[in-house]
Amino acid sequence: xxxxxxxxxxxxxxxQACSGEENTKxxxxxxxxxENSVENEIIENDVQEEEQSKPESNTExxxxxxxxxxxxxxxxxxxxDNEKQCISQISTTEALKSMEKSLxxxxxxxxxxxxxxxxxxxxxxxxxxxxxxxxxxxxxxxxETYYATSFxxxxxxxxxxxxxxxxxxxxVDEKTLRLFYSSIEVKGIAVSLCDYKxxxxxxxxxxxxxxxxxxxxxxxxxxGYYVALNPQTQxxxxxxxxxxxxGLSYSNETPLGFPVDQNEIAWGVPDAVxxxxxxxxxxxxxxxxxxxxxxxxxxxxxxxxxxxFIMDPGYRLENGYVDFEVIIAAEGDWKALMSYTPHYMPExxxxxxxATSKDxxxxxxxxxxxxxxxxxxxxxxxxxxxxxxxxxVGSAAxxxxxxxxxxxxxxxxxxx
Numbered sequence: 001x002x003x004x005x006x007x008x009x010x011x012x013x014x015x016q017a018c019s020g021e022e023n024t025k026x027x028x029x030x031x032x033x034x035e036n037s038v039e040n041e042i043i044e045n046d047v048q049e050e051e052q053s054k055p056e057s058n059t060e061x062x063x064x065x066x067x068x069x070x071x072x073x074x075x076x077x078x079x080x081d082n083e084k085q086c087i088s089q090i091s092t093t094e095a096l097k098s099m100e101k102s103l104x105x106x107x108x109x110x111x112x113x114x115x116x117x118x119x120x121x122x123x124x125x126x127x128x129x130x131x132x133x134x135x136x137x138x139x140x141x142x143x144e145t146y147y148a149t150s151f152x153x154x155x156x157x158x159x160x161x162x163x164x165x166x167x168x169x170x171x172v173d174e175k176t177l178r179l180f181y182s183s184i185e186v187k188g189i190a191v192s193l194c195d196y197k198x199x200x201x202x203x204x205x206x207x208x209x210x211x212x213x214x215x216x217x218x219x220x221x222x223x224g225y226y227v228a229l230n231p232q233t234q235x236x237x238x239x240x241x242x243x244x245x246x247g248l249s250y251s252n253e254t255p256l257g258f259p260v261d262q263n264e265i266a267w268g269v270p271d272a273v274x275x276x277x278x279x280x281x282x283x284x285x286x287x288x289x290x291x292x293x294x295x296x297x298x299x300x301x302x303x304x305x306x307x308x309f310i311m312d313p314g315y316r317l318e319n320g321y322v323d324f325e326v327i328i329a330a331e332g333d334w335k336a337l338m339s340y341t342p343h344y345m346p347e348x349x350x351x352x353x354x355a356t357s358k359d360x361x362x363x364x365x366x367x368x369x370x371x372x373x374x375x376x377x378x379x380x381x382x383x384x385x386x387x388x389x390x391x392x393v394g395s396a397a398x399x400x401x402x403x404x405x406x407x408x409x410x411x412x413x414x415x416x
Contacts, residue, residue, distance in 0.1 A: 062088040067096045074100035075125040086120035103128060107373030108147070124148065129157075129372035147372050152354060153414045154370050154392075160198055160408040164190065165395045166211045166269050167408060169381045170247075177383075178247055179393065181408060182210050189226075191247050196391075198410055204248045211269040213381075214243055218278035218304040224250060225272040225282055235259040238270050238282065240307060256282070256309050258299065269379060272306075273326040273360070280306035281360055283316060283324045293320040294341050298361070316363055320344075321353065326360070327382040327390055327413075334360045337392070337413070339378035340369075349399040350376035354413075370413070375399055377409070388415045 064084045067076055076084060076096065087096070099113040108129035117124045129147035147154040164181035172178050176193055179200060183190040186205035189212055194200035206212070212226040222243045230237040237259045241250040270284040280301040285294045296316040299309040316324070320341035328335045334357040339350050351369035371377040379395040390413040397404040 060092060062091045062096050063093045064088050064096070066093055067100065070097060071100035071104070075103055076100070079122070083120060083122055086122075087116045090119055091116050107369075129154075129374075147370065149366075149368050149370055151366060151368070151416060152370055154352075155412045155414060157371075157409060157411040159396070160200075160393070160410055162200075162408045163406060164408045165406050166379050167381050167393045167395065168213050169383055169391070169393045170214060171383050177391075180206075180212050180214075180247065203246065206248070206250075209239070213270065213272045214247065215272050215274045215280065215306070217274065217280065217306050221305075223272075223280070223306050225256075225270050227270060228253075230255050230259065233259055238284065240272075254307055256299070258284070258309075258311075269323050269325075271325050273329045275300070275329055275360065276331045278304040280304075280309075281312075281329075282309065283326070285322045285324070286315075293318070293343070294322050296321060296324050296338075312361060314361075316361065317355070317365060321365070323379050325380045325382065328384060329360060332358050334358065334363075335415075336363065337380040337382060339380065339394075342376070342378075345376065345401055346399050349373055350378045350397075352377050352380055352394065371411075373399075376404075382413065385412075389413070390415075 064076060064087070067074070071077070076087070079087070095113070096116075099109050099116075102109050102113070103125060109125075111130050114124050114130060130145055145155070145157055147157065162181075162183075163185065164183045167179060167181040169180075170178045172193070175195060177196065177198075179192045179194050179198075180189050181192075182188070183205075186202075188205045188207040189209060190205055191203045192200040193203055209226045209228045212224055214222055214224040217223050222245065223240055224243045225238060225240050227236055228239050229235070230239075237255045237257070239253055239255050241253040243250045270282050272280055272282045275281055281298055283296055283298045286297045287294050295318045298312045298316055300312055302308045302310060317338070320343065321338045322341055323339040324336060325338065326334060326336045336355045336357070338353050338355065340348065340353065342350050351373065352371045353365060353367070354370055355363045355365040357363045376397045376399045377394055378397075380392055381394065382390040382392045384390050392411045392413050394409055394411075395406050396409045397406045
């Protein structure tokens with residue numbers, strides 16, 4: 001919207017000037033009034049032509065009070081008077097309303113909205129993502145590129161343009177990654193080699209299993225943990241097996257003895273991690289019945305071989321957290337990512353969360369999502385780049401009920 005000069009002020013000024021002359025001179029005759037009217041019209045036309053030639057960037061001052069009336073608890077409500085005044089000078093009323101609506105409904109805003117804050121030397125609203133202006137189709141993955149919270153940021157969120165769920169990422173060398181993920185196309189677990197920009201090439205597939213994670217034991221054995229049907233019990237079970245270096249074959253398959261009802265919707269991805277003491281711990285999702293929120297449980301191996309396990313007492317987390325993934329397990333310093341149950345969609349989307357622990361049993365959950373609200377993010381896997389940065393791969397889908405297309409995405413998790 002273009003900025004316009006108040007013509008009324010100009011006319012008032014001219015009338016006041018004329019009125020001042022009336023006090024010292026004879027009354028103005030009709031021809032002089034006509035002459036002044038024509039002159040004023042010429043001035044008004046000149047002003048309009050001048051305003052039409054001004055650039056679009058010269059916007060009107062936004063009505064902050066009007067925005068606050070509609071969004072009394074929005075991002076602007078936390079700003080001081082001087083800060084509001086600064087933003088009002090470089091924005092429009094409708095643009096600010098659009099920003100507040102986007103924050104309320106999606107938890108993200110356009111880059112041009114974030115620029116209002118940076119231009120006024122203000123921090124952006126906490127816990128928000130930056131979205132592309134073209135991201136409006138619910139059937140396409142939302143191209144969020146950045147999301148900041150009070151303790152971490154998720155950067156460079158982008159689609160891998162590959163259908164899949166339950167990915168597992170492992171480092172091959174400084175240039176190569178190996179990515180496992182459940183794929184309808186290969187009717188099993190796809191195994192791909194990728195560079196760090198995720199240009200991937202399919203190497204093969206693993207059948208009759210899902211939700212694979214692989215660790216290297218203290219003895220140097222590549223041991224995988226996954227879900228498969230136990231032919232003896234006809235129930236799904238967590239299995240372990242020794243995997244080849246290329247991840248395309250395995251041997252010595254052994255069930256861990258933690259079966260689950262095949263109709264159990266809440267059965268989650270088992271995540272295996274090598275503990276600092278050389279033992280192996282496996283985490284997975286458990287529900288007491290079909291109506292209870294999911295809980296996270298774990299079992300720890302009896303020896304460093306990682307074959308026989310004992311259930312750890314109690315729950316690691318409760319209240320619906322799923323897809324648990326330990327991203328680092330060091331002495332006194334454990335970090336994990338996880339998702340939230342899909343049971344409350346679309347009101348509550350699946351989002352990623354972050355937690356820390358000193359022993360891997362008692363976890364301190366940060367109850368602030370680390371992914372944008374406008375899309376569902378789940379099934380995270382990650383490898384450390386350094387002490388503060390992690391390369392993340394996960395699954396994403398529209399925040400809707402019913403059949404959804406599941407797309408793999410990648411991002412960088414940056415911790416303070």
